[in-house]
Amino acid sequence: MWNLVREHLNDIVAAALFVIGFGDLLFQKNMIKKIIGLNIMDTAIYLLLASQGYIEGRKAPIVVDGVKDVSAYINPIPSGLVLTGIVVSVSVTALLLSLTIRMYKKYHSLDLDYCLMMARREG
Amino acid sequence: MEFVKNFPFFSIMLCMFCAIICSVLNRHAAKHFTRIVLLIVMVLSGVLLINTYNSGESFVYYMGHFPAPWGNEIRGGCLEAVFALFVSTVAFLSVVAGGKAIEFDIEDKKENLFFILVCLMTSSLLAMCYTNDLFTGYVFIEINTISGCGLIMVRQLGKTTVTAVRYMVISLLGSGLFLIGVTLLYTLTGHLLMSNIQESVSELLQSGDYRMQLTIVIGLMTVGLAIKSGLFPFHLWIPDAYGQSNVVSSSLLSGTVSKGYIFLLIKIYMRTIGMEAIEKSGVLYVCFYLGIIAMVLGSVLALHERSFRRMIAFSSIAQIGYIFMGIGLGTKAAIAAAIFHIFAHGLTKSLLFISSSEFTEGSHSKSIDDLKGLGYKYRYSALCYSIGAFSIVGFPLLAGFISKLLLGGAALGHGPLQWIALLALAVSTILNAVYFLRTVVYLYIPTEHIDRDNEETVKVTNTNANGKTDKLLLLPGMHCPSYVIGISVLVLLNFLLGLCSGPVTDIINKGLEVFR
Numbered sequence: 047m048w049n050l051v052r053e054h055l056n057d058i059v060a061a062a063l064f065v066i067g068f069g070d071l072l073f074q075k076n077m078i079k080k081i082i083g084l085n086i087m088d089t090a091i092y093l094l095l096a097s098q099g100y101i102e103g104r105k106a107p108i109v110v111d112g113v114k115d116v117s118a119y120i121n122p123i124p125s126g127l128v129l130t131g132i133v134v135s136v137s138v139t140a141l142l143l144s145l146t147i148r149m150y151k152k153y154h155s156l157d158l159d160y161c162l163m164m165a166r167r168e169g
Numbered sequence: 170m171e172f173v174k175n176f177p178f179f180s181i182m183l184c185m186f187c188a189i190i191c192s193v194l195n196r197h198a199a200k201h202f203t204r205i206v207l208l209i210v211m212v213l214s215g216v217l218l219i220n221t222y223n224s225g226e227s228f229v230y231y232m233g234h235f236p237a238p239w240g241n242e243i244r245g246g247c248l249e250a251v252f253a254l255f256v257s258t259v260a261f262l263s264v265v266a267g268g269k270a271i272e273f274d275i276e277d278k279k280e281n282l283f284f285i286l287v288c289l290m291t292s293s294l295l296a297m298c299y300t301n302d303l304f305t306g307y308v309f310i311e312i313n314t315i316s317g318c319g320l321i322m323v324r325q326l327g328k329t330t331v332t333a334v335r336y337m338v339i340s341l342l343g344s345g346l347f348l349i350g351v352t353l354l355y356t357l358t359g360h361l362l363m364s365n366i367q368e369s370v371s372e373l374l375q376s377g378d379y380r381m382q383l384t385i386v387i388g389l390m391t392v393g394l395a396i397k398s399g400l401f402p403f404h405l406w407i408p409d410a411y412g413q414s415n416v417v418s419s420s421l422l423s424g425t426v427s428k429g430y431i432f433l434l435i436k437i438y439m440r441t442i443g444m445e446a447i448e449k450s451g452v453l454y455v456c457f458y459l460g461i462i463a464m465v466l467g468s469v470l471a472l473h474e475r476s477f478r479r480m481i482a483f484s485s486i487a488q489i490g491y492i493f494m495g496i497g498l499g500t501k502a503a504i505a506a507a508i509f510h511i512f513a514h515g516l517t518k519s520l521l522f523i524s525s526s527e528f529t530e531g532s533h534s535k536s537i538d539d540l541k542g543l544g545y546k547y548r549y550s551a552l553c554y555s556i557g558a559f560s561i562v563g564f565p566l567l568a569g570f571i572s573k574l575l576l577g578g579a580a581l582g583h584g585p586l587q588w589i590a591l592l593a594l595a596v597s598t599i600l601n602a603v604y605f606l607r608t609v610v611y612l613y614i615p616t617e618h619i620d621r622d623n624e625e626t627v628k629v630t631n632t633n634a635n636g637k638t639d640k641l642l643l644l645p646g647m648h649c650p651s652y653v654i655g656i657s658v659l660v661l662l663n664f665l666l667g668l669c670s671g672p673v674t675d676i677i678n679k680g681l682e683v684f685r
Contacts, residue, residue, distance in 0.1 A: 064349060071342055080338060087345045091352055098356045124355070127304055131348065134311045138341060141315055145322075145334050152327040158334060165328035 056097035063090035077146040077156045081139060088135040092128045099124030174230050176217045177245045177299040180210040180253060184292030191284045199281035200268065203288055207261040210291065214257055218250035222676060227683040229301060229364075237362055242301035244363075248508070248680025249298050251673075252432055255512050256294045258662070259424045260287060263519050266655020267417035270526045274324045274415045283323050290316040290421060294429040303351050303441060304361050306433055310347065310397070314340040317426050320418035321410050332409040339406045340397055347393030354386045354442075363441040367685075370442050374449070383442075384450040390437055391452050398430040400493050401463035404486045408474075411482035416526040419478070420519035423485045428511045431492055435504060438496070439684050448499060457497025457586065461593045463490025468600035476535045477528065480604060481521050484561065487597055488514045494590060495576055498583060505677045506575035512673070513560070513568035513666055520557040520659040523652075524550045528612075537608060542616035551612045553656045558605040560663050563598055568666035573598065575674070 051058065063086055070083020099121040107119035146156065153161045187206040191199040221227065227246030234240070264271075264287060275283055293313040300306050314337070321333040355361060357379055358369035373379055396403040411419040438447050447453060467487030474480040488510070495507025527550040532539045544551035560567035573594060580590035666673060 064345075068342065068345060071338060071345070077334065084341055084345075088348075091345070091349050094349070095352050095355075098352070123361075127352075127355075130304070130308060134308060138311060138315065138337075141318065142334070142337055142341075145318075145330060145337065149327075149330050149334055152330060158331070158338070161327075161331045162335065165331040168328055 056093060060090045060094040060097070063087070063093065066090075075157045075159050077142075077149070077158055080158070081142050081146070084142070085135065085139060088131065092131055095124040095128050095131070170220055170224060173217055173220045174228050174245065176213045177243050177249070177253070177295070178230060178232065180213045180257070181292050181295045181299065183210060183213075184288045184295065188285045188288035188292065191281050191288060194281050196277060196280035199284040200264075200271075203284040204261065204264060206288065207257055207264065207291065210257040210295070211254060211261055214250055214254040217245060218247065218254055218676070221245060221247045221250050222679060225679060225683070237365070241305060242362060243299045244301040245299060246680055246683050247676055248684050251676050251680060252298050252508075252511075253295050255515060256291060256298070256425050256429070259515050259519050260291045260421060262655050262659055262662075263417050263420040263424070263523060265651050266519075266523045266659065267415075267420065267526070268651050268655075269649055270416045270523070270530075273530065276325075279323075283320075286316045286319040286323070287417075287421065290320065290426065294425055297429050297433050301363050302361055303354070303363060303366065303437075307344070307348055307351055310344055310430070310433070313426060313429060314344060314397070317422055320422060321414040323418060324413070324415045326413070328409075329413050332406075332413055336406050336410050339403065343393045343396030343403075345393070346389050346396070350386050350389035350393060353382065353389070357382055357386065363436070366441050367443050370446050374443075374446055380449075383446060384452075387442060387447060387450045387452050388455075391434065391456065394430045394434040394437075395456075395459070395493070398427040398434075399486060399489055401459055401466055401486065401490060404463065404467070404489075407486055408470075408479045408482045411485060411522075412476060412479035416478075416522050419482070420522040423482070423522070424515040424519040427485075427489060428492075428515055431489075431496075431507075431511060435496065435508070436684075439504070439681075443685075444499065453497050453499045455497075456493045457590075460490045460493030460495075460497050461589060463487060464494065464593050464597040465490075465600070468597050468604070472600055472604045475537055477525060477537050477540065477608065478522075478535060480537065480608070481518070481525060484601065484605070485514075485518060487601070488518070488561070491572070491576060491594075491597075494593070495579065498579055498586065498590065500579060500583075501678075501681055503576070503579035505674060505681055506572065506579045508677050508681075509575055509670070509674060510572040513572040513663075516659060516662050516666065517557050517560045517568060520553060520656060520663065521561065523659070524554040524557060524656050528554075537611060540608060540611040541614045542612075544612035545615070549653060550656070553660050554612070555609045556660050556663065558609050560667070562602045562605050566664065566667050568663045568670075571667055571670040575670075 067083045067087025067090055071080050071087060074080050074083060101120045104118060104120045107122045149161055150156060153164050155161055183206055187203060191202060194202060227244060230243040230245065232241040232243065271280065271283060290313060293309040293316065296309040297306055297313065318333050318337045321329055321336055354366065358366050360366045360369055373383065399407045411423050438444060464487050467483055467490055471480050471483035474483055492507045492510050495503045495510060527547045528540055528543050529535055531547060532543060560569040563569045563573045577591060577594055580587045
C-alpha cells in the first residue's frame with residue numbers, strides 16, 4: 047500500500063489539488079478565491095503532465111556539450127504542453143481579474159452571487 | 170486539389186490576421202474588412218467543400234511540412250468543410266444583418282474591438298473544426314472562451330459584466346475538465362494526434378487493459394464540452410448570456426460557438442477515441458438522457474419566461490438537447506441528423522435573435538406582452554421572425570422540419586429508447602409551438618394604437634405580398650439595406666435547408682464516411 051502511494055505520489059497530489067481547485071472555482075462566492083481556485087486547478091494539471099514526462103535520473107533535453115543519446119533525456123512533449131498551458135492560464139486569469147475589477151467598480155462587492163442578485167434587480 | 174489543401178490553413182490564418190489588423194483600424198474600416206475576410210473564408214470553405222465532395226476523400230495537411238510527431242496537423246474533409254462553411258456563413262450574415270445593432274450598443278471608438286472578437290471567434294472555431302491535434306483543440310477552446318466572454322461584454326452594462334464573469338467561470342470549469350481528460354488520454358496512449366490516439370485506443374480495447382481509465386477520460390471530456398455547450402444541467406449561464414448581450418453576440422454565441430464545442434465532441438467520439446470504445450463506456454446513454462431532459466425542460470422554462478430575448482435563449486437549451494439526443498443514439502444516421510440540426514438551428518437562431526432586435530429596441534421593452542401589434546409596425550422583421558419561429562417549431566418547407574424528421578427517423582429501431590426519443594420530440598415540439606407561436610400571435614394582434622394611415626398601408630402590403638421589400642426599406646426603425654439583405658439571406662437559407670435537404674444530408678453522410 048505504502049509503496050503504491052509512493053510510486054504515485056505525484057498523481058495523488060495532483061488529483062487532490064485538482065479537486066480542491068475545482069471545488070474552489072465552483073463553490074467559492076468571492077471572485078478572488080475563485081481565481082485562486084482556477085490557478086490551483088491548472089497547477090494540478092501541470093503537475094500531472096510534468097510528472098508524466100519525467101524519467102528518473104534523466105535531464106532536460108537541452109544539448110550542452112555534444113549530442114548525447116536519447117536515453118539521457120526526459121520526454122520533452124509534456125513540458126512543452128505545460129508551457130502552453132501556463133500561457134493559457136495566465137491570459138485567462140488576467141481576463142478574469144480585469145472583469146472582477148470592473149464588477150467591483152460597479153457593485154462594490156466581490157461576491158458573485160450578490161452581484162448577480164443586484165444585476166437581476168436592475169432588470 | 171493540391172493547392173486547395175492549403176485552404177483550411179488560409180482561412181484560419183486570414184481570420185487571425187484580420188483580428189490583429191482590426192485593432193489599428195477605425196470602426197468603418199474594421200467593419201468592412203471583417204465582412205470581406207468572412208466572405209473570403211466562406212468562398213474558401215465552399216471551394217474546399219466542392220473539392221472534397223467530388224474526391225470523396227479526406228486529406229492531412231502538415232503545418233510547415235513537418236510530418237506527424239514534430240509538426241502540427243490539419244485535417245480536411247467533407248464534414249469539416251461544410252462545418253467551416255456554416256460557421257463563416259452564420260458569422261458573416263450576423264455581422265452584416267446586425268450592423269445597426271452593433272452601432273447601437275457599442276461606443277464608436279470601441280467598435281473595432283468588437284470585430285477583433287468576431288474574427289478571433291471565427292478563427293478559433295475553424296481551428297477547432299480542422300485540427301487533428303487534441304492539445305491544439307484545447308488551446309483554441311480557450312481562445313474561443315475568451316472571445317465569447319468578450320462578445321458578452323461588448324454591451325457595457327453592469328449585468329453583462331456579471332454575466333460574462335459567470336460565463337467565464339463556468340467555461341473554465343469545463344475546459345479544466347477537458348484538459349485533464351486530454352492529459353490522462355496522453356498518459357494512456359502517448360499521443361496527441363487524433364489518428365494515432367485512435368490506433369492506440371483500439372489496441373487497448375483488444376487487450377482489455379485500462380478499461381476504467383478510458384471510461385474516466387471519455388467522461389471528463391464529455392462533461393467538459395457539455396458544460397461549455399450548455400447541456401442540461403449545465404445550462405444556467407445560457408439565459409443571461411444570450412438574453413442580455415448584443416443581438417449579434419447572442420446570435421454568434423448560440424449559433425456557432427456552442428456548436429463548435431459539439432462538433433469537437435463528435436470529432437473526439439468518432440475520430441479520436443472511436444465509436445466502439447465510446448459505446449462500451451456507456452457515455453452515450455448519459456448524452457441521450459441529458460439531451461431528452463434538456464429538450465423538455467428547456468421548452469418548459471421558455472414557456473414560463475416573460476422576457477422575449479430570454480425566451481429565445483431558453484429555446485437554445487432545448488435545441489442543444491436535440492443535438493445531444495442525436496449523438497446519444499450513436500448510430501451514423503443519428504449523428505448525421507444531429508449535425509443537420511446543428512446547421513438548421515444555427516441558421517434559425519441567428520435569424521430569430523437578429524430579427525428580434527427591432528422589437529425589443531422599438532418597443533423599449535423586453536417583455537413578451539409588449540410585443541402586441543408590433544408586427545404591423547415592423548412588418549419585415551415580423552415576417553422574418555415568424556418564418557424563423559415556424560422553422561424552429563418544425564413546419565414543413567423549413568429547416569427545422571427536416572432536422573426533426575431526420576432525428577425521429579434515426580431514433581426508430583432503438584428498442585425502448587425510440588419511444589422515449591419520439592415522445593420527447595413530440596412533447597418538445599408541442600411546447601415549442603406553444604411558446605413560439607404565442608409570440609407570433611402577439612406580434613399580429615391588432616391594437617388600438619395603430620392609426621388609420623398605418624392600417625391602410627397594412628392592407629396594401631397584404632394584398633401585394635411580393636414586391637414589398639422595396640417599400641419596407643423606407644420604413645422607420647433600424648431598417649437599412651444590409652439588415653434587410655442579411656435577414657433575407659438567412660430566411661432563404663432556412664428555406665433552402667428545408668426544401669433541398671437532400672444534397673445537404675448527402676454531404677453530411679459522405680463526410681461521415683471518411684470521418685474516422
